[in-house]
Amino acid sequence: MAKTRQSQRRLLESFTIKGPDGVIKPGDCVLMKAPESSKKPYVARVEKIEATRAQGTQVKLKVRWYYRPEEVTDGRQIFHGSKEVFLSDHYDSQSVDTIECKCYVHTIRKYTKLRSIGTEDYFCRFEYKSATGIFVPDRVAVFCKCEMPYNPDNLMIQCEDCFDWFHPSCVGMTDQEAKKLENFYCESCIAENEKKVHKPNGATTQSEEKDVEVEENPVQIFKPAQFGNKRNMKEY
């Protein structure tokens, strides 16, 4: 019995849905209708496309689900981006009828470099073990005084001295004010420099004391340039 079934099942290289970007291949990502229409569509990675011949041909997708932050044990955290998803270890078989459209799950690095973020653009930086609720990696670089992982939805500015990144609100500024800044030095770098300048006991006579260097670079905004290259790592 199993043999005859096997022979009627074959793998397809692609499946085409309506729309301008309709060719779906293994490795592509798709949005699939959630059973309740009020819910956001599910995000899935297509592993295999299978055609079975029973009564007529049925095409099914073997998928690996991406979970949204709302669907994980601890729920959405402040540093989770609005378009963040986690690659789960949860596999499923779905009819092609549930496909809404193709979507794109980028690395966070690529996502922050997109010129414009479309409704079909997502990013993934963690894998998620659905049975245990464990994230991989379990450590992530943190930034700013608040020691938070990067959330690409939020503006950040870089200190020109220590190169750490800060949320304008954490350094007492609005985003608008931060965008207008020409130079930014964080509180601790300013304090450090003041210590050097106002050293007691004639330190001012030491000619090697440096003034605060004012560089011409405009303030760097938005993206921590190098993820994972940070000494501050925190467990999540």
Ligand SMILES: [Zn+2]
């Ligand atoms: Zn902060």
Ligand SMILES: [Zn+2]
């Ligand atoms: Zn600094």
